[in-house]
Each structure stands twice: as structure tokens, then as C-alpha cells.
Amino acid sequence: MFETLHRYRYHYLMLLPGLILGGMFVFYPIFAACYYAMHDWSGFNSDKVFVGMGNFVKLFTDPIFWDAFQRALIFLLGTVPLQMTISLVLAVLLNNQLLKMSTYFRTMIFLPVVTPVAVIGIIWTFLLSPFNGPVNGLLLDLGLISRPVDFLGSTDTVMPSVIGVYVWKWLGITMIYWLAALQTVPDDVYDSAKLDRCRGAKLVWYIVLPIVLPFAVAITLISAVGALNVFPLIMSMTNGGPFFASEVMEIFIYRTAFATGDGSIPRLGYAAAAGVFFGFVVLSLTIGQAIATRRARAGAKEIRS
Amino acid sequence: MRSRLSPLRIVYGDHRANWRIGLVSAFLTVICLIWIYPFVWMISTSLKSNAEMFSNPGLIPQSWATENYARAWTEAHMGSYFFNTLIVTVGSVVIVTTCTSMLGYVLGRYRFPGRNILFFSFVATVFIPQGFTIIPVFELLSRLGLSSNLFGLTIATSGHAMVIFVVLFAGYFAQLPRELEEAARVDGVSFLKIFWYVMLPLARPMVVTVVIMQVLHAWNDFLLPLVVTLANPAIRTLSVGIYAFKGEQFIDWTGMAAAATISIVPIVVLFMLLQRYFINGLAGAVKG
Numbered sequence: 001m002f003e004t005l006h007r008y009r010y011h012y013l014m015l016l017p018g019l020i021l022g023g024m025f026v027f028y029p030i031f032a033a034c035y036y037a038m039h040d041w042s043g044f045n046s047d048k049v050f051v052g053m054g055n056f057v058k059l060f061t062d063p064i065f066w067d068a069f070q071r072a073l074i075f076l077l078g079t080v081p082l083q084m085t086i087s088l089v090l091a092v093l094l095n096n097q098l099l100k101m102s103t104y105f106r107t108m109i110f111l112p113v114v115t116p117v118a119v120i121g122i123i124w125t126f127l128l129s130p131f132n133g134p135v136n137g138l139l140l141d142l143g144l145i146s147r148p149v150d151f152l153g154s155t156d157t158v159m160p161s162v163i164g165v166y167v168w169k170w171l172g173i174t175m176i177y178w179l180a181a182l183q184t185v186p187d188d189v190y191d192s193a194k195l196d197r198c199r200g201a202k203l204v205w206y207i208v209l210p211i212v213l214p215f216a217v218a219i220t221l222i223s224a225v226g227a228l229n230v231f232p233l234i235m236s237m238t239n240g241g242p243f244f245a246s247e248v249m250e251i252f253i254y255r256t257a258f259a260t261g262d263g264s265i266p267r268l269g270y271a272a273a274a275g276v277f278f279g280f281v282v283l284s285l286t287i288g289q290a291i292a293t294r295r296a297r298a299g300a301k302e303i304r305s
Numbered sequence: 306m307r308s309r310l311s312p313l314r315i316v317y318g319d320h321r322a323n324w325r326i327g328l329v330s331a332f333l334t335v336i337c338l339i340w341i342y343p344f345v346w347m348i349s350t351s352l353k354s355n356a357e358m359f360s361n362p363g364l365i366p367q368s369w370a371t372e373n374y375a376r377a378w379t380e381a382h383m384g385s386y387f388f389n390t391l392i393v394t395v396g397s398v399v400i401v402t403t404c405t406s407m408l409g410y411v412l413g414r415y416r417f418p419g420r421n422i423l424f425f426s427f428v429a430t431v432f433i434p435q436g437f438t439i440i441p442v443f444e445l446l447s448r449l450g451l452s453s454n455l456f457g458l459t460i461a462t463s464g465h466a467m468v469i470f471v472v473l474f475a476g477y478f479a480q481l482p483r484e485l486e487e488a489a490r491v492d493g494v495s496f497l498k499i500f501w502y503v504m505l506p507l508a509r510p511m512v513v514t515v516v517i518m519q520v521l522h523a524w525n526d527f528l529l530p531l532v533v534t535l536a537n538p539a540i541r542t543l544s545v546g547i548y549a550f551k552g553e554q555f556i557d558w559t560g561m562a563a564a565a566t567i568s569i570v571p572i573v574v575l576f577m578l579l580q581r582y583f584i585n586g587l588a589g590a591v592k593g
Binding site for chain 2: 004008010011012013014015017018019021022024025026027028029030032033036090093094096098099100101104105106107108109110111112114115116117118119120121122123124125126127132134137168173176177179180183225228229231232235236249250253254257258268271272274275276278279282283285286
């Protein structure tokens, strides 16, 4: 034991700083969150009372929680397919080597990605505002609507609006992933396709897509996990409102733990339980993806050979 | 260039291709102009007076009201939030790059007792959402007396994002050739010096990637700084600051547009300068 420690002393020494950091902010919180989730705990200065699975039982019968969970799923299903398809189309267009301005297009589409989410949220609140907001102004001028639409203030339009802004914000990054995937398609594939007079949409659909499929699974996963962590955007646009109409999982957790608002006591154990459940949903998504990637990779190898 | 030399093109010429490229370019130009309209609108609004904002819907401001920037910088404290963000960003980049490059190096290149379990732990936690860990992280910071100062915010920002970088570094170091390292060892160079003088310089592309991703993360982070600064507004970052600004001064659109411009200019300039690294770095993350 001591001998091993001595033999690998430098290895362990180099691991140390990172392990302390990871231990404090990654590994410890995971176990601590599971521990808190089994306690009734109202505020950081008060005592914890052990309730076992009580919080989870309450959680599963709490309609507000299920609504938040359901909204997170709606958000996921609303954004990911849109983001994946639009960015793929743009990536295929930009991947054309004869397109001289493709770098400029790429930069412009990528711009929202590097902009802080809170700033995006604020700008779009203005743009979508029913009072003098430019989007409403344009729609009124075009005669598409007769009076301003309160995009973020009405329960019917808030989710589609937030979904739209989210797709705009993150599309650039998905497009970069697609471009990276398209670059792995070997040149001779295009050349032989050209000889067979296979071009345009047919080329993309029958030849390029099957090759980039393994990447599609990874990109979908990254986008899906991103779509579940939408806290900052929704917080800065609507605070989860109006009437909880855009409250997703993390806003539920934040509100229960830190900002009860109406003066009621914070329920930290309950919020931790919601967090743990949310974490397991994400984890199962990840595992499902790992299996899917392995299968897709095996499939793509057959096509290529 | 490949397509220019294809046999069909040599026989038929490429008029048809030119026409199609022109069409695609025009289409993309329109899309991109709409795409960046929010930014143009934001900058334009930040230069209008509050009265002009309502009377002049056009994009060219008439008054060039730079006092919006002065108001945002001092009254809304964007100036001090700017420096808070800078400190957190630079600090967390230094911490994250140091810690994760060493971790990734050892995990990626050596087999020692405990290596597999450690590596697996890092891979397994890559996608843990912030909502899962935020409560214990805040509690830990409070207990250490770091829950309302910049140092606490900096190390917590470093800690949350590090996992993915460890995995990226491990993958990168694992595929570097063995020879250099062995030559150095034969010459009697110590383990730590080999890492610092031989291996780390070789991993420069990955270091750049990690630095850029961490800058993006720290500049954008919201939930953690929001929670940490609840008790101490003086240490707010730009993201939290502008969120608070919206809550306090909802009618001051031009001031907020100026504040928003202030908080995106540094990161956008950085992106324009290092664009190649941003794009390649992110692409590297998905290929691996």
C-alpha cells in the first residue's frame, strides 16, 4: 500500500488539486443532494429532519412539479428537432466549398452563442414587448395582426416564444457540430457520387446523412441536455411566468429552495429531491445515448466499407 | 477545389453551379441579416434617448445619446459588475486549466491503482445538471465562509465546469506519441518537468479549447452567481447585474440596451479575434 503510494507519488500529487476541486463541487454535492433529498429541511440555518422517501412521494403527487416536468419535456421536444434540422440545412449549405462568404455567414449565425444568456433574455423581452416592441411593430405593419400580441405575457404564446428564442440562441453551436461531422465525409465519396450523377438533395439524403448519423446521435444528446438546462434564458425572459406557464424543472428547484417569493419557508430538502430526480432523468438520457451511438457507429461502418 | 476538377465540370463548364451559388448566397445573406437584427437593434437603441426610442423606430439614432452608457456604467453598477465578471472569468480559467490539464494528463497516459474508477467517475458526471448540485454547493460555500465573496464564486464556477475538460484533456494526452516523453526520462528529466516543458506545450490546441470554453462558461454562467450574490449584490456578475437591472428599472430600455452592449462587447471581440480556435475547439469536442 505504502509502496504503491510512493511509487506513483507524482501521479497522485498531480491529481490532487483537481481532485480537491472536483471533490468539493462535483462529487460531494451529488452525494449531499441525495442525502438532503431524504430530509425535511426549511432553510440553511435550521435542522434537518429525516423523512426517508417522503419528499419523493410528495413530489410525485405534486401537480406543480409534474407541470414543471412536463413543460421541460415539451421544451425539449419543441427545441431539439427544430434546432437539429435547421442547423443541418444551414451546415450543408455552408459546407459547399464554392461558397466564398461562408465564413461570414458562420460568424453571424454563431454570434448569439457567445452572447450571455441573460443579455439575450433581456433583448428579446424588448423585441417581443407588446408596447413598442419591433416584432409587434413589424407584424402590425404587415397587417398580420390587428393589435399587439403579448408574446411573453400570455400563457398561450409564452412557451413557443421562449422555444423560438432558445433555438435562435443555440443554433450556431449545433451547426458547428454538423459542420465538423460533414467534414469527416471523405472526398472520394463526393467524387464517386458525382460520377453517378447523384447530386443535391439526393446526394445529401442517400449518401451524406448515413455517414454522419453516428454524430447525429451525439449532437442530439448534447442538444437535449442543453434544452433541459434552460434556466437562465427563461429566468431572464419570464421568471417562469405568467402564472407558472413557463416554469420548467430548474426554475421549480430554484423557486422552492431560494426564492419562495410569497414569504413562505424555503423547502430545501424538497427542492433537492426534485434536483435528484431531474439528475436521474438526464443520466438515463445519457446512458440511452451511449447505447444508441454504439449501434449507429457499427451501422455507419457497414455503409462506409 | 475538388469540384472544380471533376470531369463533368471540365466537359460542361460550371455556369450552372455559379448561378446556384449566387442564389444560395443571396438566401443566406437575408437569413443572416435577420439573424443579427436583435444585436443591431440593441446597439441602435443604446444610442437613442428614452424619448426618441418611442418616436423613432428606425435603426439610425438621431441623438447619439452616449449618456446611456454613463448611466449604465455608474448608476446600474455595470462598471463594477464588469470587473467582478472579469475577475471570476480570469480566475476560473487559471484554476480550471491548471487542474484539468494535470488530471487529464495523469488519467490519460498512466495506469495506476485507482485510475479506472477515477476516470469513470469523471465520465459519469459530465452531464449532471446544475440544479442537481446547487443546494449542496451553496451550503458548502456558506460553511466555508465563502458564500458571498468573489473567491467563493470563482472556485465554484471552476468546479462545476471542470468535468468535461478532464475528459477532453485525457483523450488528447492519450493519443500523443510516447517517444518524446521517454527520451526526456532517459535524460533524467523529472516527472513534473516532463509535464510542464514537454507534454503541456504539445497539448496547446486542447489548452486553447479549454480556455475558450471556460471563458464562455464563466461569462455566461447564471444560476450559480445568482444564488451566490443573493446576499451580497456588490459581487454580482454582468449576467446577474443585467437581470437585476431589468427587475429594478423596467422602463429604462435605452439604459438596459447600453448595459447589454457593455456586457457582450468583450466576449464578442474575443470571439472575432479567436474565431478559428472557438470553432475548431467546439468541433473537437464532438469529434472526440
